[in-house]
Amino acid sequence: MFGQRIRRVEDPRLLSGRGRYLDDLGHDALAVAFVRSPHAHARIVDIDVSAALAVDGLVAIYTYDDLDGRTSEPLPLLIPHPTLNQGRTPYPLADGEVNHVGEAIAMVVASDRYVAEDVVGLIQVEYEPLPPVVGLAASRDGDALVHADVPGNVAATMVQEVGDAAAAIAAAAHRATLSLSIERSASMPMEGKGVLARWDADDESLLVHTSTQSSTSVRQAIAAKLSIPVDRVEVVTPDIGGGFGVKIVHPWPEEILVPWAARRLGQPVKWVEDRREHFISSAHERGQLHEVEVGYDDDGRLCGLSVRFWHDNGAYTPYGLIVPIITSTQLLGPYKPGAYRVEFQSMYTNTVIVTPYRGAGRPQGCFVMERVMDAIAADLGIDRAVVRERNFIQPAEMPYDHGLMFQDGRPLVYDSGDFPASLAKLKALVGWDEFDSFRAAARAEGRRVGIGLGCYVEGTGVGPYEGGHLRVETDGSVVVSTGLTSQGQGHQTMLAQIVADELGVEMERVRVTTGDTRRFKYAVGTFASRTAVMSGSAVALTARKVRAKALKIAANALEAAVDDLEIVDGQIRVKGSPGSEIDLGSVAVLSNPLRYAFDAGAARATQFAGPVDPTAPPVPEGEQPGLEGTDYYSPVGSTFANGMHAVVVETDPETAEINILRYCVVHDCGTVINPMIVEGQIHGGVAQGVAGALYERMEYDDAGQLLNASYMDFLMPYASEVPHIEIDHLETPSPLNPLGVKGAGEAGVIPGSAAIASAIEDAEGFPITAMPISPSELFALRAQHPRARHPSRKDPTLSTP
Amino acid sequence: MKPAPFAYHRPSTVDEAASMLAATEGKILAGGQSLIPIMSMRLAAPAALVDLNHVTGLADIDVSDTAVRIGALTRHGDLERNVAAYDANPLLRRAVQHVAHATIRNRGTTVGSLVHADPAAEMPAVLRLLGGSVEVVSTARGRRSIDAEAFFVGPLESALEPDEVAVSACFPHPPAGSGSAWLEIARRHGDYGLVGVGALVVLDSDSSGERGGVPDQRGGHPGARRRHRRLQRRGVRRGGLGGRQDARGRGHRPRG
Incomplete structure (x- = not known):
C-alpha cells in the first residue's frame, strides 16, 4: 500500500453528500448570533437591550457583565515567548473596549438563527470611537495606540544573529538593499468555524463538537475556563470543511461561550460562523514589511544578510510569535547566508488577529530571499538559477545547522535534502535553458512573457508528539485512532495505508478515527504539515506493537515460533507451511479470555473451550486483554521538506493582465506514502499561492473597515484561474522518523508569490517589490518604469520597448 | 446572514x-x-416575497420569425442551451455564458437580471443593443411593453413600477447579414465584467453599419456610468474599425 496511488476512502462519502459537518449536527439546539463591533477601535459606553427583549423566540442575551469565573478573564496566550513581553488577548466578550471591527460584544441565544439575528439588530450599543491604527505604517508611527499600555504598538522585538552580519556585508565586494512587502490574505476554509455544545445535567458533563484543528487542546481549554473537571468534557470534530491554519487557534471566544451558555441554559446550543463573521472575526495572515541589506561576492555568493521586518499581528497575540519566528528562520530557504542577522517587531493594529495560514510566515520569507537572489542575479548579470545553485547547502553538508532557534524552540537543523538535484529537475521540467528562444518567438508575435522561480525549505512535522491507538476487533477489523484532527487532507486513507502494511491486513479492514477525545486523549493538533510525520509514525509504531502481540498469541495457538510467522491479508501463518494459519480476528478472540459467550466467536475464548495451563493466569503476566496497543512518536526536531517552483507568465501589453502559462513544481517531502494525496496537497497549495500572488488581499480603509468582506469582493480564485500544475517528485528520506517521511500539506503555497514576482519582473524588466500584484498595480508600475529592461536578460536585443 | x-x-x-x-x-x-x-445580508428587507416559481407558462422560450421571447422564469442556463434561440441570435448565448457560473445560471433568470438592472450585467446590455423590450403586468394598469431604451433608468433602477410584474422579455433578431460578438474583462471568470463589449455588425452589398453596446464599468468605480450605453455608427467602410476608438468610447481597444 505504501507509495501507491490509493484512492481516498473519504471521497465516496464526502462527494455524495454524506459528510457530517458541524451545521449538519444539532438540529435541536438553540442558535447563537453575536453583536459585533462596527468600529475598529472604540470604548463601549452603553449596551441597551430593551428593544430586543420582546422578540418571540429570544432565550438569552449575554454581555461581558454576565461572564463568571474564569470566563471573565482574557483568553489564553497559547504560545508564550520570552520576548513577547506585551502580549495581549481578548475577552470572550468585549470588556469595555473593542479593538477591531468584528470583535464580539454581546451573545444572543434564540430559538433559531433568524430570530437571533433579528435580536442582534435591535440591540443598541453606544460607542465612543477611539483613533484606529490601520496598517503597519500607522502602527510604526505610534501616534495612536491600539492598547493604551503598549508603547509604540510593539508587541515584541526579537533578534537572532549568526556571525557578524554588518561586518560581513561591509566587507563584501557587492551590496544591495531591498524594501519588500506582502499584504494580508486569509485561510478562508469553505466551512467557517462552528461549535455545538450539549450539557448533560445528570452526568454534569459536556459534549462539544467544534470545527477545530485541535480537539484535545480545546477540551483542556474548556475544562479550564468553565472550571469543569477535564474528564467531564469531551470534544469531537465532525467532518471539517477545511482549516488551513485558522482553526488551530483556540479556544476561539465562541468555543468558550457556547459550552458556557449550554451549561447555563441546560439546553444544546450551537453557533455556526457565517462568511462575514469569518472575514472580520477569525484570523488573517501575511502582512509584513521587510528591509533587507545583503553583501555578496563577484560570483553572487552571499557573504552577509541582514533583515529587519515588521509583522502586523492585528489586535491581539493569542498565537504568540509563531508566524514571524517562522518567517525569520525559514527565510533562509536552501541557502547558506553567510553571516545572518534578523530582527523583527510584531506590531499591533486595530484589525483582525494574525495567526498561521498555510505556509505560516514562510511565503513572506521565501518572497524576501528569492527577491534577494534575483537582485543579485540582475546586478551581476548571472543567470538566476546559477546564483541559486552557488548559494545552495550541498547534500554532503546535511544535517545542516543554521545556528538559529526554530519555531519549536529547537535548533534549526536541516535533516536531509538534495537542492542541486531538485533544481536540475525543475530546470528540465520547465525548460529553463530554452526559455530565451520561447521569449523571442513570443516577442515576434507582440507578446510579453517571463519566467521565474522560487525555492523553499519547510520545517514540517513539528513536535512535541502524536500518538496512535490500534485495536483488532474479533471480526478481524482494525480500528485505529489518533488524536489530531482532519480537515479533508485524506488522513483516513494515508493512515490506513500505513497500518495495512505494518500489520499485514487489507486496507478495507482498517477504520481510522481522528480528532475525537473520546477515542484518544493525548494529542497536539493538525498544523505545520505534521500529520503524516507525527501520527503516521505513531500509528506505524503502534501497529508494530500490536503485530508483535498478535504473533505471540498466534505462535502459542499454532505451536510455532514467532520468528516463523508472517501476517498476510489478515491471516497469520507459518512461513512456507500452508494450511497452518489463524486469522487476526481469532487471535483477537484468544487475546481476551472470557467467562461469557455472546456469540460463536466469543465462545471460543470461554473457560471450558479448550485445554488450559492450570499453572498460568488466563492473562499472562505483563500482558493486557485485547489485541490492542498504544504508542507515541516524539522526534528530536522538525524534518525539513523542500521544493522549487518555476512559473511562466504572460502579461498583456495593454491591459496589464497577468496570465500564468505554465506552473512547474519539484517537490521533495521524503518518502511518499500516497503520491495522489501529495499531489492534491500541492495543487491546493499552489492554488492558494496563486491566490496570494495575484488575487487576494484584505482591503482595509483608514477607519479599519474591511471593504471586501465577501466572496464577491475578496477575489479567491476559482478553478478557472488556477493554472495546470506540472509536478515532479524527488524523494530524500528523512532520517528522523521510522517512515522517512516529511510533511507536504503547506508546501505548495510557499513559493507562489516569490516565483510569480520573479516571472513578472522577468517579463516587465523592472523590480517587483510588493505582492500581491493586480493588473492595475502592474499598469501603474509600467508608468513609473517607462524604459524598463529585463534585469536578468543577457541579450540586450530582447529588451522590452 | x-x-x-x-x-x-x-x-x-x-x-x-x-x-x-x-x-x-x-x-x-x-x-x-x-x-x-x-x-x-439584510441590505434589503422586503415585507413580502411573491414567488413566481409556481406560475405556469413563464418558463417558455419562444423563437418567432422576428424575435426570441423568454418568460420571467426562463433560467439563464435554459437560454444558454436553447438551440433555436442560438440559431436565431447567437449573441444571446455568447453573452449569457458570461453571466456568473453554471450553478447560478441554472437558477437565475434572465428577466430577473434585466429587472435588477445592474449596469455591470450582461443581459441588460444585450437587450439595449438589440433594441428589445420587457413586458410587464399590473392589476391597476394591465399589460404594457417597455422599450429597453426606457427600461433602464439608472444603476439598479428600472422603469418597472413597484406594483408591476415583469412577465417576459423580447430580444429582436439581428438583421440578415449581421454578425455579433461579446467580449469581457473580469478579474475572475464569471465575475461581473470590469468592461464588456457587445457588438453587432451588419453588412450589405455596398455599405456596412455597426451598432455597439457597452455595459458599463462596475458601479462604484471612478467614472462609472449610470447605464449601459449604446454606440451607433453607420456607413463604416469594411475594415475601417480596426484599432480605432470612437471619440466617446472609453472601452478596451478591439483586439485582433
Missing part, C-alpha cells in the same frame, strides 16, 4: 401575482440569485 422576517406568497397565475404584489408592496422572487443574498 439570515433575512429579516417576511411574508411569503405563492401565486399560481400572473394576475394573482400582480394583485399580491400590489397588496403587499413586496418583491417578486424568481431565481433569487441577487435578491436572496441581498436579503440575507
